[in-house]
Amino acid sequence: MEFRVLGSVETWVDGSAVDVGPARLRCVLAALLIEPNQPITADRLVERVWADRAPQGARNTLRTYLTRLRRVLAAADEVRIGRRGGGYVLTLDPAVVDVHRFRQLLAEARTADDDSTAVNLFGRALALWRGEPFAGLDTDWISAMRTELEAERIEAESDRTDLVLRHGRHRELLSGLVARTAERPLDERLAGQLMLTLYRSGRQADALDTYQRIRSRLADELGTDPGPPLRRLHHQILNTDPALHAAATGPAATGPAATGPAATGPAATGPAATGPTATGPEATRPAATTPPRQLPAPPRLFTGRTRQLRALTAGPAGTADPGTGLMIATIGGPGGIGKTWLALHWAYRHLDRFPDGQLYLNLRGFDPRARPVSPEVAIRGFLDALGVASTGIPADPDAQAALYRTVVAGKRILVVLDNAADTGQVIPLLPGSPTCTVLITSRSTLTSLVTTHGAQPLPLDMFSHDEAHELLSGHLGGERLAAEPRAVEGLLRHCAGLPLALGIVTARVATHPDIPLAELADELGDHSTRLDALDTGEDLNVRAVFSWSYRTLSSAAARLFRLLSLHPGPELSGPAAASLAGTPIGAVRPLLAEVRRAHLLTENRPGRYAFHDLLRAYAIELADRHDPEADQRGAVHRLLDHYLHTAHAADRLLEPHRDPLALTDAVPGTVLARVTDHRQALDWFQTELPVLVSAVGLAAQHRMDEHAWRLPWTLVTFLDRSGLWPDYVATQRTALDAARRRRDRDGQARTHRLLGNALSRLGRDDEARAHLREALGLYAEIDDPIGLARTHRAICWLLGQRERYPEAIHHATRALELFKSAGHRSGEARAVNAVGWYHSLLGDHARALETCEHALALHRDLGSKDGEASTLDSIGYAHHHLGNHVQAEDCYRQALVLYEELGDCNGTIETLGHLGDTYLAVGDRVAAIRTWRQALAVMEEVDHPDVDRIRARIARSHEREAAGSN
Missing domain, CATH: 3.40.50.300 (P-loop containing nucleotide triphosphate hydrolases)
Known part of the structure; x- marks a missing residue:
């Protein structure tokens, strides 16, 4: 058995790769492989695998992962996971792990008796690397280990290069040194090796040019000069020092330091030769004079900061x-x-x-x-x-x-x-x-x-609304602002809190006192003329000021800045920016940093970028001037593919049993976000939701109808569980328009059904029924029994909410028949639960309990946590009404744990309500009110339409409690 981490994490048995499992499982394996034969506590493993994002029950999940790893490792007797000293131990020969072979070979190379053996050992060690260590995994611990290993690789490469240079084999190094110098432009040791290689290859001018490049880069980025060793090497090359062509066996040219900056001899000049004492102390003493007072006039009005x-x-x-x-x-x-x-x-x-x-x-x-x-x-x-x-x-x-x-x-x-x-x-x-x-x-x-x-x-950030209002008031007077409040709000909004823009507005009003503020607000409100309205006709205007920063950008960064204007906002990630540019993520990060350093972009949170509306307007102008329409459309296509494909993958992690969409491949240049487990998927949706909703509108704006109806579909699970039904409805309406333009009947059927679901959540029954009827008709036309079954299930839920239980059970039964005949097991399990639930609502709790327990077995067999949670709620309800309150409470608590893990606000609200009812039934009114208040807090957070109902329930309970105490 062999293990590899210097690249993707892989396990090999008898020359064949073995599938270990998902990313989180590979992360557990990596955490054990780095310290073989040493006990690692469960807490340390949890920290390495999840950091501060450990889910509830992380230790139980860890035990499950270790059980699965033991099954994988069972093929080799010499490799096993056991318990010792209060921790888990992976027992194996370290030589079967590439990282430990790498380190052993480095140790042998550095103690080798001769250079030839050392070069060979360094080469064997470096050949073990297949790419970025732990590729595909991303935790704090992995990141730290990756950085540590990369540093070891770089040092090994440099040590090998010194040895090869020692033996005069510089020509074989040139291409590799050029590539590595481009990757690490501030590495002085590497620059010295390249300079010496170039010089020995007869390219003295290129060697000197290499020095000038790193000297400029160090000054620009670190505010420092090259160190003495590199300066000495530069001096030697300038003077064609014969020592640089020393024989390969000569001691002065044979050590690792001899090929780098440290080997270049003492500097000929230094501060001692040029310091202030050269002119004499008396000559430097200033004559008696008035202290300098060079400050320009201060601003007349100042606010904020x-x-x-x-x-x-x-x-x-x-x-x-x-x-x-x-x-x-x-x-x-x-x-x-x-x-x-x-x-x-x-x-x-x-x-x-x-x-x-x-x-x-x-x-x-x-x-x-x-x-x-x-x-x-x-x-x-x-x-x-x-x-x-x-x-x-x-x-x-x-x-x-x-x-x-x-x-x-x-x-x-x-x-x-x-x-x-x-x-x-x-x-x-x-x-x-x-x-x-x-x-x-x-x-x-x-x-x-x-x-x-x-x-x-x-x-400095943009002014807040209040700060900007204070500045306008200081210049224009409170009465002027009070006379046109709506216009003032428009001015504040369109100036985006930029003090210069606000100053220009006040200057225009001062020079044209009769101009209504509403007229100026309308002028600023037009996106195409906004920057013209902030142009005074002199050098100091918003467009000109932005241009001064824009001119400092490299051509690649300037192109990225222009393309960022195509993003719908309010902020974007690195992968989204890379997709816009059609550039790998590693290449776009330095460009984003360059644009950010020029203050044409802000990094509000690590890895989240934005710019204000005035900069967006400026970037749009530049894009329209420099980037052909086809290039802009291609960038938008890549961006929408980024969101569609990432959202689809994330949705599959939130609800694995949901029937997936058939997507075409993302266009070349699209970069997807890394989402590998349920927690990451939930975090990604929570972070990107405002962008995703805007992206749906962007797709419709550009008539990219494939994205405009499919992207809303990927949002449904997250929006429904989060109780974000207005966004659910809005995005599905856009999807329906797009599906109609495409004459896509399957797309229309799906969006009608989903609209029916969302509208019924909001209590808009007539609209919901109309969309669900449309969905039934379309699914019948295209002969989609599973779509029909899902629609019947949606109808039964709507009817059940309105207490029309006999009709609801009819549709639930029809859904069950369709799912069973189609062999759709997850749909069947949900329909069985629905049938049991409505039996309970009709008063047949014993039958409901039997039916729902069957549904629970189906869900657990499928591994559907969402289905398991909703069915546990149904079983708890049946137990409650059968008088089995202890069992009811247990079921509800199990359901709540699952709902919390899933991030399902809707399920949490429902189950907390039922749990409160159970507490009330056993006479624990305090616990009931506490539980309902928990439900109320969630309902208020998502603006739930039934919030008044639970408030009334809490109020009634308080009244009864007060009456009882009297």
Whole structure:
């Protein structure tokens, strides 16, 4: 027997793969394989397999999984799962697990007596890798293990490369090094290996270009320079150092470090050669001068940003004393969000903190009309403002930076660096003194500044409704707003909380005081003219400000930004974005990060992206200008395929016994979300529901009728169990229109039946009956007995809700006959339960009990938890009315456990109501009221149509309890 985890988790017996089972079962196996022959407690296994999403009864589920694994492993006597030391132990020879063979081979390679043997051992170890470790599995523990193993692989690759370079075999490494460098562009050791390989291959210019690329990347993303080893190697290549062509056997060129940056010798220059002392201390002393006061005028009106102002005032470590440590704050956000306003407003409120001056510079990081200000130019300007004589300013930029830090040392100075392009532009301008404060505004996130210099990030969001209203009121006056309240709401909605947009609106009103606010609101309300309405005819308008950020994007990120406008919102996931772009998920993530860094996209939650309506309008304009209609339609098709196929897979996990739809294959470029078990399916629907409802409308808008009727079908289980019947009805109406356009009678029959179900839940009986009659007629036309049976079952439920029990049992019986004749076992089990239920409602509880127990056996045989739960409720009801209250309570509690696991609000409400009735029957009124209140809480959450009925029941019980106590 052999086990593999360096790729997908696989089990092999005698050269053939064995199907272990679903993802969760493979995760249990992986958790045991990583630590063979060692006891692992049940709690640790549960944590590894489920993390903080462990279902109720996780230990029982774990025991079930371990039993199933024992059956799989029974083929090999030498492999077994047992109990020892309070935990579970997987006993086996570690050599049969690829990850342990990999680690053993690495250990042998690193202690080998000769390089040839070591290279061979490293190669055998790396050959065990088949792809991403634990592919197809996704838990916190798996992710951590995957990261650890990837780091081991990378180190092994690098060690092998050093050995191969030692023996002069650089030509065989080139293609692999180029590919790995593209994957890990910030890896300095890897860059050094590629540079040396290129140089030894006669490609000195390419080697130097490789250095410049990583140098720029490190500066942009981390705000740092290459380390001394890589700089030394660069120096050696520049000077064609003969040591780089040392003989393969020479000791100076044979160690792993010799091929990387560490082997390149000491640097010829350094700070000691260029520091501020080069000009002499007396030459650097500034002449007595007035402290600089460079801040522009503050905003006339300012609102909101309370949290950010409080954070700035608190200073580092929450103290208001600016002398306790250099405070650096990065104020980030998209163009027009009010970053500069915040910085200046705070600065003017705290001028007394900075008696030694305030420095200000617009770094023009995103100005399309000018190049960004270089750090050298910025520092020279600051030195001039600080009164340093030009004769005392050294020529070397590093010496100038050192002098700047010397001059401001010990002084209480505020430095405002506005509109920074990136971290590299900012770092040379940072004082070193803890008495200074630096405010930086940027459309880039400047993450590395937070990491390397402890900067305090202060991201700005759009204004809330109240903040935006306050800003408008401050400019236009409360009376003007009160005169046109509806127009004001329209303006607030269409400006999307963007301060710049609100400022432009107030400017237009100020320059045209007679214009009605309603006219301006109507202009903004038209999607096609919204940005035109926010164009002042000058440089500072919404479209122009957005364009400054858009121009910084790479072509691939710019295309993604445009295509994101096709998404219906309100937010999208990484796989959805990848589907829009037709790009693998691994390739789209850096593009999303790039768009987000430019503040053209927000990541509201990890992996969930959105942008506001004004950015969407701008992206739509760009898409219409740059992306042909066929490309846009293809992107929408991929997006809808993403939602349809993922939703269908998730629905199958929620209700495995529901007859599936026959779907055509997703178009190429579609990326599906990973949904592998019931919990993930439930979470996915809960997260994506607003998007899915919008996607149904998007499909109808684009006349993609296949999606417009099939996607609503996939939502039914989740919507019904969640009690979201208005969404259920709305999406099915769209589906019916689409099915009619397609002249798809099966689609029409399904949607009529589902509409009947949803409308009956809402108490709209006449409409429900009309749709169910249509469904019966269509199913008869297309000769679909199972569809007919389902419709009869829907009719019996509707009639039962209206207490027309004899008619209900007639339709339940007809459904049972049709299901049985078609050999449809899950439908038969549900129909048997329905027959038993209506017998109970007609008063024949003994017959009901017998019938429903038969249904329960069928459901359990099928493994249908949904059917089992509803049947347990029926059996509990029969027991209750037979006076078997203990058995009734037991059945109800079993049903509630299942309903909770399924996320079925509707079933939970029904069973809690029945359980409360049972408590009342045995005289426990307190328990009854408590249970009904639990049901009421769920009903209020889903806006259940019968909520008043249970409120009245609780009120009556309280009255009787009060009367009894008197």
